Amino acid sequence: MDRIPILKLGDALLVxxxxxxxxxxxxxxxxxxxxxxxTLGAKGVLIDISALEIVDSFIGRMLDNIAAVSxxxxxxxxxxGMRPAVAITLVELGLSLSGVKTxxxxxxxxxxxxxxxEPEDEDADEQD
Amino acid sequence: xxxxxxxxxxxxxxxxxxxARQQTRVLxxxxxxxxxxxxxxxxxxxxxxxxxxxxxxxxxxxxxVLQKGGRWGVQLTFEDKGPGIPDIGAAMKDGFTxxxxxxxxxxxxxxLSNEFSIESKLGIGTKVTIARWKV
Numbered sequence: 001m002d003r004i005p006i007l008k009l010g011d012a013l014l015v016x017x018x019x020x021x022x023x024x025x026x027x028x029x030x031x032x033x034x035x036x037x038x039t040l041g042a043k044g045v046l047i048d049i050s051a052l053e054i055v056d057s058f059i060g061r062m063l064d065n066i067a068a069v070s071x072x073x074x075x076x077x078x079x080x081g082m083r084p085a086v087a088i089t090l091v092e093l094g095l096s097l098s099g100v101k102t103x104x105x106x107x108x109x110x111x112x113x114x115x116x117x118e119p120e121d122e123d124a125d126e127q128d
Numbered sequence: 129x130x131x132x133x134x135x136x137x138x139x140x141x142x143x144x145x146x147x148a149r150q151q152t153r154v155l156x157x158x159x160x161x162x163x164x165x166x167x168x169x170x171x172x173x174x175x176x177x178x179x180x181x182x183x184x185x186x187x188x189x190x191x192x193v194l195q196k197g198g199r200w201g202v203q204l205t206f207e208d209k210g211p212g213i214p215d216i217g218a219a220m221k222d223g224f225t226x227x228x229x230x231x232x233x234x235x236x237x238x239x240l241s242n243e244f245s246i247e248s249k250l251g252i253g254t255k256v257t258i259a260r261w262k263v
Binding site for chain 2: 020022023024053054055056057058061083084085086088089092093094095
């Protein structure tokens with residue numbers, strides 16, 4: 001069975017979705033990600049969807065599910081790289097992805113996750 | 129200049145939903161739709177193909193590149209022999225679902241299309257036609 005690769009990037013996991021998702025692949029990804037969050041102690045999940053030409057309610061629900069499960073396991077999910085045409089279409093479809101954080105690209109998504117990991121250090125720096 | 133043509137695709141599995149999207153993309157590009165309009169009609173096609181699969185156990189989609197009133201566009205007709213929809217008005221509302229989905233399929237597909245029509249007979253099936261025209 002096909003699997004979507006999950007890469008470790010510091011404290012985060014990076015998933016790049018490049019294929020047309022179907023049910024089995026989506027379910028496998030949810031399971032694999034959940035396992036990796038726990039075994040690697042990941043604090044964040046970056047999902048790069050820059051290769052996706054559409055996001056329908058099926059994919060939207062998958063992203064929401066991943067974010068919800070990750071949150072319970074103390075990891076932040078950030079969806080990055082959404083194409084402009086996809087964003088316009090998603091809003092018209094009625095999908096707001098309200099449970100999911102977004103960033104324009106992987107770099108900014110990673111920064112978002114890092115910020116959550118080092119709030120105390122940043123405060124200390126400011127006081128110095 | 130695009131030419132009128134028709135494609136027929138059976139929807140029996142999740143892979144066929146992917147095929148329906150890919151074929152819609154080809155036809156939408158042929159009709160000369162903009163990238164945003166292509167994305168909208170492909171997304172609507174995906175929702176309706178999945179509806180046919182989830183609620184009727186499958187169906188068939190007829191896809192056409194055609195000209196109407198001097199404008200080229202794509203028209204898709206999804207037909208299934210499922211249980212039919214008892215209350216179309218309720219089914220069109222966002223968030224209404226009898227399945228496991230988000231209940232955005234029908235309402236979303238209507239918003240993403242320039243034309244939308246639905247007929248459903250209990251015990252016989254459902255037919256949904258959508259179209260998107262080149263601006």
